[in-house]
Amino acid sequence: MSSPKVEGPAPHSQHFGGVAVCLGVLCVLLVSAILPLCVYFSTALSEHNIHLVRELEQLTDEHISLLAANQDLMNLYCKLSVANHILQSDYINVSTENQQLKAERMNLSRDRDGLNWTLGVIFQLKNFPVDNYCPYEDANTKDRVCKPCQVGWVLFQSSCYLFLHIKVPFGHLWRTWQGSRQHCKNNNADLVDIGSQEEQEFILNNTQAYYDEDHGYWIGLTDIAEDGQWLWVDGRNQNLTDGFWKIQPVWGRDCALTNPNNAPLANWNAAPCGQRNRWICESKALIWSG
Numbered sequence: 001m002s003s004p005k006v007e008g009p010a011p012h013s014q015h016f017g018g019v020a021v022c023l024g025v026l027c028v029l030l031v032s033a034i035l036p037l038c039v040y041f042s043t044a045l046s047e048h049n050i051h052l053v054r055e056l057e058q059l060t061d062e063h064i065s066l067l068a069a070n071q072d073l074m075n076l077y078c079k080l081s082v083a084n085h086i087l088q089s090d091y092i093n094v095s096t097e098n099q100q101l102k103a104e105r106m107n108l109s110r111d112r113d114g115l116n117w118t119l120g121v122i123f124q125l126k127n128f129p130v131d132n133y134c135p136y137e138d139a140n141t142k143d144r145v146c147k148p149c150q151v152g153w154v155l156f157q158s159s160c161y162l163f164l165h166i167k168v169p170f171g172h173l174w175r176t177w178q179g180s181r182q183h184c185k186n187n188n189a190d191l192v193d194i195g196s197q198e199e200q201e202f203i204l205n206n207t208q209a210y211y212d213e214d215h216g217y218w219i220g221l222t223d224i225a226e227d228g229q230w231l232w233v234d235g236r237n238q239n240l241t242d243g244f245w246k247i248q249p250v251w252g253r254d255c256a257l258t259n260p261n262n263a264p265l266a267n268w269n270a271a272p273c274g275q276r277n278r279w280i281c282e283s284k285a286l287i288w289s290g
């Protein structure tokens, strides 16, 4: 009889055992490799997370600060808007006041110029006829109101005129050129000086033909000092080709008169200075506003 034969492990079982051991070793190796990595990454993630939390806290703080700053800026903007509105209102008020002050300044300048004019007129007078220029407005209160011209005189531009056809209707009161001039001087005036077409036309509108066509109204123009040299009473030269002559003056006729019988702009005649005529006085207006 044969004894039972003891058999060793089967070849494929030995093979699996080896594989299992290898796998086990491999697992151990893997675990030993992964574990540090897990620890590492876990630590890293934790640190990163902490860092992010801090950044978040900083950003939150900054956000709160920015919100506060924004609120401050909004408040400041509101205050500045109110201040701007007030300034605009003030600017409009100041501009209006400025316009009013400019207007007042213009009025004051005009008043000053007018007063200087009046003073200049008064200073030229030997005696100021206050009753003629500034009659009582109210006899009870004795308040005076000054007028540009004396009573009976006519204002035109910056002058006053006295046409003597009113006060001397009769021939025996007509005067020579010198006598007429003296009458004007006695009234703080002089014979009229005609310096413009407007003045010439004004003169003609206030005179009238009388007696005959040789008679007119003496004006302040003569060549009595030097024949042919026609001068106004203020010494100003009058060219024979200018002015409003009807015809060229001839020798022996040394004083000029304006003649209502002639055309308005071909109007002046020369006449003997001793001829008696009506006359026209002119003086500066006492009040003149320019």
Ligand SMILES: [Ca+2]
Pocket (backbone or CB within 6 Å): 159, 192, 193, 194, 195, 199, 282
């Ligand atoms: Ca004049």
